[in-house]
Structures are given as C-alpha cells and as structure tokens.
Amino acid sequence: MFDRILLATSATEACDHAARVAFNMAERYKSYLNIFHVLGLPTRAYSQDVIDVKTRERVTADEEYVAWVKEEIRGYYERLLEKTGDNYGIEVAVGSPHREILRAARNNDPDLVVMGGSTGHMEDSSYKKTTAGSTFQRVAKAAHCPVLVVTRPAASFWGGFSRIVLGTDFSEASDVAFEYALQLARALDCELFLFHAVDVSAMAMGKVMAQDDIEEKLRVARRRMRSRYVPKMPDFESYTMDAWEGLPYVEITKYAREKQADLIIMAHHAKRDASGQAPMGSTMEQVIVRAACPVLSINRSVKK
Amino acid sequence: MPEGTLCNKQPVDTEEQLKALLADKGGQIYYEEMKHLDVDVEMLRQTLGKSLKSRLRTWLSMCARCGMCADSCFFYRINDRDPKQVPAYKIQSTLGEIVRKNGNVDNAFMHMAMETAWAKCTCCNRCAMYCPHGIDVGVMISYLRGLLYQQGFVPWEMKVGAGMHRVYRAQMDVTPEDFVDTFEWMVEEYEEDYPGLNVPVDKDDADILYTVNAREVKHYPEDLAEAAILFNIAGENWTVPSKGWELTSLAMFAGDWEACRLQVESVYDAMDRLKPKRMVGTECGHAHRATVVEGPYWAGRPDGLPPVESIHYVEWVAEALRTGKLKIDPEKRIKEPVTIQDSCNYIRNHGLRDVTREIMSYIVEPGYFIDMAPNGEHNYCCGGGGGFNGIGLYRPQRNKALITKRDQIMHTGASLVIAPCHNCWDAIRDLEEEYQIGIRWSFLKPLLIDMVVVPEHMKPKE
Amino acid sequence: MHAFLTGPMFYISIAVLVIGLLVRVVRYIRGLDWKLDRVAYRAHRKAGMKGAARSIFKWLVPFGTRSWRVQPVMTVVFFVFHIGVVAVPLFLLAHNMFLEEKLGFSFFTLPALAADILSWGVLAALLILVLRRIALPEVRILTTFHDYFILALTAAPFVTGLICRYDPANYDFWLLIHIAAGELLLILIPFTKLSHVVTFFLSRAQIGMDFGIKRGGMKGKGMAW
Ligand code: HEM
Ligand code: SF4
Numbered sequence: 007m008f009d010r011i012l013l014a015t016s017a018t019e020a021c022d023h024a025a026r027v028a029f030n031m032a033e034r035y036k037s038y039l040n041i042f043h044v045l046g047l048p049t050r051a052y053s054q055d056v057i058d059v060k061t062r063e064r065v066t067a068d069e070e071y072v073a074w075v076k077e078e079i080r081g082y083y084e085r086l087l088e089k090t091g092d093n094y095g096i097e098v099a100v101g102s103p104h105r106e107i108l109r110a111a112r113n114n115d116p117d118l119v120v121m122g123g124s125t126g127h128m129e130d131s132s133y134k135k136t137t138a139g140s141t142f143q144r145v146a147k148a149a150h151c152p153v154l155v156v157t158r159p160a161a162s163f164w165g166g167f168s169r170i171v172l173g174t175d176f177s178e179a180s181d182v183a184f185e186y187a188l189q190l191a192r193a194l195d196c197e198l199f200l201f202h203a204v205d206v207s208a209m210a211m212g213k214v215m216a217q218d219d220i221e222e223k224l225r226v227a228r229r230r231m232r233s234r235y236v237p238k239m240p241d242f243e244s245y246t247m248d249a250w251e252g253l254p255y256v257e258i259t260k261y262a263r264e265k266q267a268d269l270i271i272m273a274h275h276a277k278r279d280a281s282g283q284a285p286m287g288s289t290m291e292q293v294i295v296r297a298a299c300p301v302l303s304i305n306r307s308v309k310k
Numbered sequence: 311m312p313e314g315t316l317c318n319k320q321p322v323d324t325e326e327q328l329k330a331l332l333a334d335k336g337g338q339i340y341y342e343e344m345k346h347l348d349v350d351v352e353m354l355r356q357t358l359g360k361s362l363k364s365r366l367r368t369w370l371s372m373c374a375r376c377g378m379c380a381d382s383c384f385f386y387r388i389n390d391r392d393p394k395q396v397p398a399y400k401i402q403s404t405l406g407e408i409v410r411k412n413g414n415v416d417n418a419f420m421h422m423a424m425e426t427a428w429a430k431c432t433c434c435n436r437c438a439m440y441c442p443h444g445i446d447v448g449v450m451i452s453y454l455r456g457l458l459y460q461q462g463f464v465p466w467e468m469k470v471g472a473g474m475h476r477v478y479r480a481q482m483d484v485t486p487e488d489f490v491d492t493f494e495w496m497v498e499e500y501e502e503d504y505p506g507l508n509v510p511v512d513k514d515d516a517d518i519l520y521t522v523n524a525r526e527v528k529h530y531p532e533d534l535a536e537a538a539i540l541f542n543i544a545g546e547n548w549t550v551p552s553k554g555w556e557l558t559s560l561a562m563f564a565g566d567w568e569a570c571r572l573q574v575e576s577v578y579d580a581m582d583r584l585k586p587k588r589m590v591g592t593e594c595g596h597a598h599r600a601t602v603v604e605g606p607y608w609a610g611r612p613d614g615l616p617p618v619e620s621i622h623y624v625e626w627v628a629e630a631l632r633t634g635k636l637k638i639d640p641e642k643r644i645k646e647p648v649t650i651q652d653s654c655n656y657i658r659n660h661g662l663r664d665v666t667r668e669i670m671s672y673i674v675e676p677g678y679f680i681d682m683a684p685n686g687e688h689n690y691c692c693g694g695g696g697g698f699n700g701i702g703l704y705r706p707q708r709n710k711a712l713i714t715k716r717d718q719i720m721h722t723g724a725s726l727v728i729a730p731c732h733n734c735w736d737a738i739r740d741l742e743e744e745y746q747i748g749i750r751w752s753f754l755k756p757l758l759i760d761m762v763v764v765p766e767h768m769k770p771k772e
Numbered sequence: 773m774h775a776f777l778t779g780p781m782f783y784i785s786i787a788v789l790v791i792g793l794l795v796r797v798v799r800y801i802r803g804l805d806w807k808l809d810r811v812a813y814r815a816h817r818k819a820g821m822k823g824a825a826r827s828i829f830k831w832l833v834p835f836g837t838r839s840w841r842v843q844p845v846m847t848v849v850f851f852v853f854h855i856g857v858v859a860v861p862l863f864l865l866a867h868n869m870f871l872e873e874k875l876g877f878s879f880f881t882l883p884a885l886a887a888d889i890l891s892w893g894v895l896a897a898l899l900i901l902v903l904r905r906i907a908l909p910e911v912r913i914l915t916t917f918h919d920y921f922i923l924a925l926t927a928a929p930f931v932t933g934l935i936c937r938y939d940p941a942n943y944d945f946w947l948l949i950h951i952a953a954g955e956l957l958l959i960l961i962p963f964t965k966l967s968h969v970v971t972f973f974l975s976r977a978q979i980g981m982d983f984g985i986k987r988g989g990m991k992g993k994g995m996a997w
C-alpha cells in the first residue's frame with residue numbers, strides 16, 4: 007500500500023510531527039521515502055532569488071544553494087534517517103509550495119503524501135494572501151493520491167495502523183474514501199469504523215431541530231450507511247457503524263478518541279467555493295487540528 | 311582583461327552559456343568582470359550613425375531644458391526631488407553625452423549610464439506626456455539600453471533574460487513540451503470542477519489564439535487553468551500554440567533588439583501556422599507592448615501590426631462581459647474598496663483605459679471602485695517596470711521606487727488592488743511585503759472565476 | 773550702416789532664416805524612419821494626422837494639457853512670453869510698414885498699447901525664466917550656457933526696441949542696435965535651439981503620430997494629453 011511516500015516538509019519544527027509519522031511508516035512498510043522541500047517562490051519576478059522558507063532569508067536558488075539545503079535537510083533528519091536506511095531521496099524545488107508538491111506528486115506518483123499542517127513561515131508570508139486556501143487544502147484538493155496530515159504532536163506517537171475511522175457524508179468522494187479505507191483495513195488487517203455525523207448546528211439546517219427530527223435523521227443515516235457500504239464488504243467482518251448528532255468536526259474527533267483510532271480518513275470535496283476552500287474542507291481542517299491521530303484526506307480523483 | 315568570460319559583448323546564444331551565466335551567483339563574477347570591460351568606441355559610433363536618426367537627434371538637441379518634465383517622473387518625486395532624477399537630465403547626462411563625445415566614453419561612464427538606464431527609469435513614458443516639445447525620455451532610455459547591451463554593460467538578470475529568449479524563445483527555461491504538458495495537467499486538475507474543460511493545442515483556424523507568460527507555466531500554472539475555464543465558460547473556440555506561446559520579452563527590457571525579433575517572430579509564426587482569427591494575450595503589460603505594440607516593427611512589418619488582430623486580456627474580458635459571453639452573478643460582485651493598477655504598457659501606451667473601467671463596472675458593486683489619483687494615461691508606474699523588478703543589483707532603489715504606488719494605493723483606501731499585469735502584480739506584491747499596508751492584490755482571472763455564472767453543462771454532476 | 777542693415781543684411785537674414793528652417797524641416801522629415809522610430813507613418817496616414825493635429829493643438833492652448841494645468845505659473849509665463857515673442861515682431865505697426873516697403877506685404881497691425889503690454893510681458897517673462905533657471909534646482913541642473921545665450925538673444929531686440937520707444941533722444945542709435953539684434957536673432961534661429969519655431973511642430977507631430985498610430989490612438993479615444 008505504501009511503496010512510495012512523499013514527505014512534504016519545511017524541515018523545521020512545524021513539520022516534525024508529520025516527519026515522525028512518515029519515517030515510522032517508511033520503516034514499518036518498507037517504503038521509499040521521498041523527502042521534498044520547497045524553497046519558495048522567486049521574489050524578484052524572473053530572478054533566481056527566493057525567500058528561503060526555513061531561514062526567511064533572501065537567497066539565490068542556484069545549484070550550490072540547493073545542494074547545501076539538501077545537506078541541511080539530511081542533517082536535520084539525521085536520526086530519523088536511520089529508519090529508512092538508503093531507501094530515501096531528498097528533492098528541493100523552487101515555487102509555491104502547493105504547486106510544487108503537486109508537481110512532485112504527479113512526477114513521482116507516490117502512494118501517499120505526508121505533510122504537516124503548515125509548511126512553515128510560507129503560510130504567513132504576504133504572498134499567501136493571493137493564493138487562497140492553505141497549502142494542505144490545495145494539495146488535498148488536487149492530488150491523485152491520499153494526503154496524510156499530522157499537525158498535533160499527540161497525533162504522531164503512533165505504532166502502525168490498526169483502527170481506522172472513516173467519516174462519511176455520503177458523497178461520491180466519501181465513496182472513494184470508503185473504498186480506500188476498506189482496502190487499507192484489509193491490507194493492514196485493521197478494524198474499520200464507519201461514521202456519519204448529523205449536522206445539527208442551526209447554521210446547517212436553518213432552524214433548530216426537534217429531537218424527533220434528529221432521531222429520524224440518525225435512523226436514516228444508519229440505514230443509508232448499511233445499504234451503501236455493507237454490500238461492498240462481503241468478506242470483511244471487522245467493521246462497526248455509527249451515526250451521532252452534533253457539530254460534525256466535534257463528533258468525528260470525539261468518536262475517533264473513543265474508538266482509540268489511529269487514523270481518520272475523510273473525503274476532500276473537489277468543488278471549491280469563492281475562497282478556494284471546499285465546504286467539507288472546513289470540517290476537515292477542524293478535525294486535523296483536533297484529532298489525536300493522523301488524518302488522511304482523499305478526493306474523488308484518487309485512484310483505487 | 312577587456313572581455314570577460316561572462317560579462318562581454320556577446321549575447322548568450324546557447325544553453326551552456328546560459329548555465330554558466332546562471333551559475334554565477336547573483337552575477338558576482340559578472341559584475342567584477344564588467345569593471346574591466348572596454349568600450350568599443352568604433353562600434354558605438356557606427357551604431358549611432360546607423361540608428362540615431364532625426365527623431366532622437368532632434369529630441370536631444372531641442373530640449374528646452376525647462377524642467378517641466380521633472381515632476382512627471384516618479385523617481386524624481388520619491389527621491390526628494392533629486393535634480394539628477396529629472397528625466398531630461400537622465401538622458402542628457404547619458405545618451406546626450408555619448409552623442410556629444412561621439413562615442414568617446416569610458417568604463418566608468420558606462421557604469422553610470424547603466425545605472426541610469428535600469429535603476430532610474432522604467433521606460434514608463436509618463437514624462438513624454440508632460441514635455442511641451444513631446445520629448446519621450448522613456449523611448450530614449452530604451453534606445454540607450456540597446457547601446458549599453460551591445461557594449462556588454464547590462465545588469466546580469468537582463469543578460470540572462472535576453473539569453474533565455476534566445477535559447478528557449480521564452481523568458482524562462484520552459485520548453486514547448488513543458489508548456490503543453492503543464493497546461494494539460496492543469497486542465498486535468500480542474501476538469502472535476504468544470505466537466506468538459508479542455509485545452510485545444512495547435513488547433514487550426516480557431517477564433518482565439520491564446521499566449522501566455524512563461525512564469526505562469528513555471529510558477530502559477532493555475533493561471534492557465536483559469537484562462538481555460540473562462541474561455542470554456544464563454545464558449546470560445548480557442549487554442550494554444552505548442553510553439554510560439556510566449557508573449558513576454560525580457561529582451562525588450564535588456565535592449566537586445568535581435569532577441570526581441572527572434573522572440574516575437576516565434577509568436578507570429580504560430581499565427582501564420584494556425585491562422586487564428588485573433589490573438590489574446592494573458593494579463594501582462596510589457597508582454598502586450600512587446601508582442602502587439604512594438605513587435606511588428608522588430609519583425610519588420612510595414613503596417614506596424616501583428617499578422618492577426620491581437621488584443622490584451624482585458625479587452626477580451628470587457629468584450630465577453632459586454633456581449634454576455636461571461637455573465638457575472640450580481641451577488642458575487644466585489645464588495646470591498648477596490649482599485650486598479652493602470653499598466654503603463656497598455657493604458658498609457660495602448661489606449662485601453664476605458665476598457666478596464668468597463669470591466670470594473672461589471673465586476674464591482676457600484677460605489678466600491680476607487681480610482682487612483684492620477685490614473686489612466688497619467689498613472690504612475692508601479693515602480694517595478696522595465697525590468698527593474700528583477701534586477702538584484704538595484705533592489706534598494708526599486709524598493710524605494712515602490713513608495714509612489716504604495717501611497718497612491720493607500721490614498722484610495724482600497725483593500726484589494728486589481729493588477730492585470732505581471733510586472734505590476736509583482737511590484738504590488740513586493741510593496742506589500744516591504745511596507746505591509748494590508749492590501750490584497752489579484753489578477754482578473756481568479757476574481758472572475760469566483761463570480762462568473764457557470765453554465766449548466768459545465769457544473770460538476772453530484 | 774542703417775542702409776546696409778535695412779538693405780542687404782535684412783534680405784540675407786530673412787533668407788538665412790527661411791532657408792535654414794526649410795533645411796531643418798526637410799532633414800527632419802527625411803530622417804524619420806518607420807522601422808527605427810517604430811511608427812508606421814505611411815500605413816496609417818489618417819490616424820497619424822489626427823494624432824499629430826491633436827498633439828499640436830492641445831499644447832498651443834493655454835491650460836490645454838494636464839502638463840500646462842499642473843504647472844500654472846510656468847504656463848502663464850510661457851504663453852505671455854511666446855505670444856509676445858511671436859506677435860510683436862510680426863504685428864507691430866513699424867515692422868509692418870517696413871515689411872510693406874521691403875517685401876511688398878504686411879500683416880494685421882497691433883494697437884500700440886497692446887504692443888507695449890506684450891513687449892513688457894515678454895521682458896517680465898524672460899526675467900522669470902532666468903530667475904527660474906537660477907532658483908529651481910531641477911532647472912539649474914539642466915541649464916547650460918546656451919540656454920542663457922538664447923534668452924539674451926531673444927531679449928536683445930525687445931530691450932532695444934523698448935528703448936527706442938521711450939528714449940527719442942538716441943532713437944537712431946538704438947534703432948540701429950535694435951535692427952542688428954533682430955537680424956542676429958533671425959540668422960541664429962535655425963542654428964540654435966530657437967529652431968524650435970519649426971521643430972516644435974515637427975516633434976509634436978511626430979509624438980502625436982506615435983501615440984496616434986502605434987500607442988493606442990487607433991484603440992482608445994486618443995492620447996489624453
Ligand atoms: C512659433 C512658435 C513657437 C512655439 C510653438 C514655441 C514653443 C516653445 C516651447 C514648447 C518651449 C519649451 C517650453 C518652455 O521653455 O517653456 C519654448 C521655449 C522657448 N522659446 Fe519658443 N516657441 C515658439 C517661438 C519662439 C520664438 C519666436 C522665440 C524667440 C525668438 C522663442 C524663444 C523661446 C525661448 C527663449 C525658450 C526657452 C525658455 C526657457 O528658458 O525656459 N520661441 N518654446
Ligand atoms: S520638459 Fe521636455 S523640453 Fe523641458 S526639460 Fe524636459 S525634456 Fe527638455
């Protein structure tokens with residue numbers, strides 16, 4: 007499942023948790039780890055100068071500098087690199103982070119992209135304002151492979167996948183996510199928790215819901231889950247299905263904690279709204295910053 | 311050592327030379343070598359004899375030295391009214407001197423001239439509007455750049471840029487394959503959102519031939535997708551050429567007229583090959599100037615026009631909005647104070663002022679659009695034109711030059727600046743980075759994408 | 773002496789002026805090069821003419837351009853100076869009588885008071901132009917000896933002319949000087965920056981065509997001078 011992992015990293019603390027998970031996965035699943043770093047966008051129009059994401063200094067991104075950065079990264083991950091042996095590579099690119107990560111994902115065709123919640127300083131530099139949406143959002147939206155995000159330290163103490171929560175909203179993208187979750191659960195012999203949250207926030211429904219309505223919705227949701235997913239896992243036994251009511255991101259996080267999940271899988275919706283943010287994106291973003299385990303994002307275009 | 315290995319009178323013509331030049335970090339060796347570069351007086355004289363004709367000669371000699379152009383130049387205004395920044399002084403002390411001394415100038419003089427030509431003038435041509443005699447110092451500085459380039463006294467990035475055009479027919483190392491591949495990739499990435507999205511490459515007889523800025527391909531490929539989306543929504547019969555897609559010309563900034571010709575001919579060849587009805591170029595000011603306004607002359611076209619009618623992106627947008635090909639959802643119009651940067655290269659120098667105002671009338675909620683003062687043909691340069699943005703050596707001067715635009719923007723109170731020009735966009739980005747005045751800036755395309763009505767057949771099913 | 777200055781010398785100076793300026797015009801136009809100037813003069817004659825006409829006309833109208841409007845003092849000085857400098861020599865009664873006698877034609881004649889006002893206006897404006905050159909750093913840095921020279925050259929006929937008018941005692945002497953100064957001016961016009969009496973129109977026409985043909989004239993509403 008994880009022959010090739012692409013770790014998109016700023017090689018700073020911001021990405022430490024993501025890096026730890028990526029290295030651990032590489033070790034456990036004998037993956038080739040591609041450590042990928044983006045130097046940033048040229049600051050002077052067509053010049054060679056970039057603001058280094060790491061040092062925030064203006065530098066000339068020539069071969070010499072790139073070689074130096076690679077060495078720096080090697081040094082930064084020296085101890086973690088023991089886990090991979092020689093089975094790794096370091097790549098450095100110039101450009102806007104999300105675009106270059108996507109480009110690398112396209113060229114290297116990894117099975118998984120791992121990234122931190124933030125690519126470091128680049129996120130708060132002024133140019134971000136013109137490129138709406140976080141780097142993660144934009145990568146998750148367009149990548150043809152699953153994207154794993156780790157932001158919290160708590161999410162990175164991890165000993166392999168065994169309990170997977172799939173949050174579904176019954177969309178087409180969620181179906182893709184389900185397929186992937188099932189495949190993963192089969193391959194790694196995990197327990198699968200299918201979960202749906204009925205959104206009762208007044209905002210979502212436009213009115214305060216009566217308790218009867220809520221319960222009816224929960225019943226419908228469970229029925230839908232059963233009819234939609236059970237036929238698809240004929241010879242797979244270790245699954246559980248649940249529907250809770252509340253604020254989706256809160257419920258998913260709570261549910262994952264209760265089930266001691268070590269992975270949450272969610273669908274990333276392709277359609278963007280005005281800000282470049284997918285509607286489900288906000289739920290996903292919220293889960294990411296709250297979950298005690300890595301979150302895996304899947305969009306419709308992820309190959310089976 | 312008169313001729314350096316990197317800094318010399320030879321243009322960059324091969325990939326190896328280009329790589330060697332690029333390997334010289336920030337042009338350190340290059341500029342060191344320039345200190346010893348000889349001036350070829352004979353060549354200078356011959357060039358003057360061949361190309362300095364009555365228009366420029368008369369300008370130089372008739373200048374009343376009245377100083378009426380002083381205030382028109384933003385360099386003069388922001389540099390505490392330094393008399394050395396008066397347009398007439400800048401040209402008289404450089405080109406004027408060269409002519410008076412009949413080419414007998416030395417290395418130190420050429421260094422001074424280089425700084426004047428690239429760090430004290432962006433060739434925005436504003437002064438031409440303020441001189442009673444109609445003397446266009448911007449045009450003369452551009453001519454001076456040609457002389458300096460020929461003698462090897464040109465900022466490193468300019469030599470690199472001109473070399474890129476010579477080697478790749480693009481301002482960056484983007485090959486035709488890269489271009490087509492990136493465009494297709496982008497369309498692929500967005501076709502989920504816009505079913506049916508496609509990019510027709512090398513289609514004959516299309517209504518629109520679309521050309522771009524290599525930087526979009528390299529660093530902002532979303533721009534390509536956005537262009538495709540808007541053409542598709544508008545139902546245009548469009549295409550991109552696999553060769554001859556680069557609209558820009560750093561060679562123009564560099565004063566490398568031969569490279570200018572090679573570059574623009576590659577685009578005209580695409581026109582001849584594919585026979586489109588029109589060409590639409592991306593949101594770039596100098597690129598439009600190069601390919602549409604000046605290009606025909608480099609290519610020796612007596613009618614002064616490109617082979618097919620060629621328009622700037624803003625003209626296409628205005629037309630599409632006017633004819634209803636693109637419809638704006640009134641709910642989604644811009645409802646925040648917004649202003650527009652009038653790019654010298656197609657506003658002052660190609661008469662498109664009203665076109666951009668027309669676009670504003672469609673996409674901005676009435677009452678939210680605020681013009682800068684002055685504006686239109688009289689607008690100041692963003693501060694980074696004419697290659698200034700890209701030259702490391704003159705970065706401090708450039709940052710200072712941004713102050714004019716910063717203050718102009720601040721006076722409008724706008725929180726969003728629309729900049730349908732790559733150079734202006736860059737300069738405004740940089741001024742926000744440098745001075746943090748809390749603005750956002752944008753090309754037209756992403757704004758349009760957010761507010762345009764998507765026809766049913768292009769909406770994702772689900 | 774008087775006979776010489778009003779006789780042969782007068783014809784010579786007129787001839788030098790006219791031929792000199794004609795040569796200027798011809799050489800200028802012949803030196804235009806559509807490829808080097810990057811203006812397709814021939815291909816778009818109409819747009820060119822329109823641009824040229826606008827470019828000249830707007831600048832001949834006081835406050836007709838933004839440049840004139842944003843520098844009102846300079847504008848007033850410029851027009852006072854130039855109206856006088858053109859009108860007085862051509863339309864002064866005495867000059868017209870002289871012209872009638874020598875060349876067989878004359879122009880419309882200015883009332884004496886108007887001529888006085890214009891002449892004093894020219895001198896006042898000249899004074900301001902000189903002071904400006906000394907006082908303003910942005911003009912000082914541009915100023916060369918030549919600029920003072922042409923100012924003096926222009927001032928001379930006016931100063932001497934006015935002396936003639938107010939000092940009848942030495943009339944003959946000052947008249948001689950006045951005629952000499954005037955003829956010197958006429959002769960030097962083609963060879964100094966004063967040749968702008970024609971090159972102004974040529975240069976303005978050229979930039980007008982440039983904007984009119986190439987730089988937007990065929991797109992927008994014409995340059996917003
Ligand atoms: C026939 C039409 C003429 C036109 C359209 C014209 C136009 C101009 C212009 C545009 C300027 C430059 C702007 C300025 O310095 O204010 C100028 C300057 C000047 N003109 Fe004329 N001019 C004409 C005739 C004359 C004549 C007949 C004289 C004198 C005999 C003259 C003497 C000058 C002088 C001395 C200056 C320099 C002023 C300075 O020091 O700033 N001009 N003229
Ligand atoms: S305004 Fe024109 S004539 Fe006057 S100094 Fe400037 S360039 Fe020369």
Ligand code: SF4
Pocket residue numbers: 382383384385396397400430431432433434435436437438447448449451691
């Ligand atoms: S072209 Fe623009 S930058 Fe150059 S001297 Fe004139 S006003 Fe200044």
Ligand code: SF4
Pocket residue numbers: 432433434595596652653654655656690691692693694695696731733734737
């Ligand atoms: S970058 Fe824009 S504003 Fe600046 S000179 Fe070029 S067109 Fe003008």
